[in-house]
Amino acid sequence: MVRVGVLAVQGDFIEHSHALERVGLESVEIRLPEELESVDGLIIPGGESTTIVQLIDIYKFRDSLKAKSSKGFPIWGTCAGMIVMASELTDKRPDPLQLMDIVVTRNAFGRQVDSFEADISVSGIDDGPFRAVFIRAPIVTKVGKQVEVLSKLDNGNAVAVRQKNLLATAFHPELTSDSRMHLLFAKMIEDST
Numbered sequence: 001m002v003r004v005g006v007l008a009v010q011g012d013f014i015e016h017s018h019a020l021e022r023v024g025l026e027s028v029e030i031r032l033p034e035e036l037e038s039v040d041g042l043i044i045p046g047g048e049s050t051t052i053v054q055l056i057d058i059y060k061f062r063d064s065l066k067a068k069s070s071k072g073f074p075i076w077g078t079c080a081g082m083i084v085m086a087s088e089l090t091d092k093r094p095d096p097l098q099l100m101d102i103v104v105t106r107n108a109f110g111r112q113v114d115s116f117e118a119d120i121s122v123s124g125i126d127d128g129p130f131r132a133v134f135i136r137a138p139i140v141t142k143v144g145k146q147v148e149v150l151s152k153l154d155n156g157n158a159v160a161v162r163q164k165n166l167l168a169t170a171f172h173p174e175l176t177s178d179s180r181m182h183l184l185f186a187k188m189i190e191d192s193t
Contacts, residue, residue: 005039011047046079053094101144
């Protein structure tokens with residue numbers, strides 16, 4: 001059985017665990033770098049990106065995540081997780097892990113009151129549009145040559161991207177009952193093993 005780790009230092013990791021369990025996948029909360037060895041892939045959840053990066057550094061995850069991702073270990077970042085995975089931010093902080101060749105703008109749509117939902121098409125998932133929840137969401141403003149844009153909003157902003165074993169979404173699939181994004185990540189994990 002596929003074991004999916006969820007980085008459980010801050011943010012909505014419990015919601016991801018529940019979403020994984022709904023589709024029959026084993027979910028493991030990850031709080032220390034050595035626990036990464038017990039899982040087949042990792043989700044970096046939404047939350048507060050500066051705090052998540054600070055905790056990644058306090059608990060010494062940075063080098064482990066960079067090494068594992070370069071060897072094909074699947075990682076999916078949602079919302080703040082997308083910010084954490086970026087190669088560069090348009091803001092001065094936090095210091096991202098530079099896992100994906102993307103430039104990201106934090107809080108691209110404004111404050112909490114500007115949060116919204118939208119039906120989007122996502123390459124790689126079938127059965128119609130995905131209802132995406134955007135909460136103080138980032139956008140991808142630039143992608144590298146190896147990055148595939150999986151979804152854009154009507155205004156052209158990229159909100160889901162993939163680079164080999166890495167996936168990043170600006171929205172929160174774990175806050176809906178639609179499991180297709182979690183199943184897409186599970187397939188990425190299965191294909192990598």
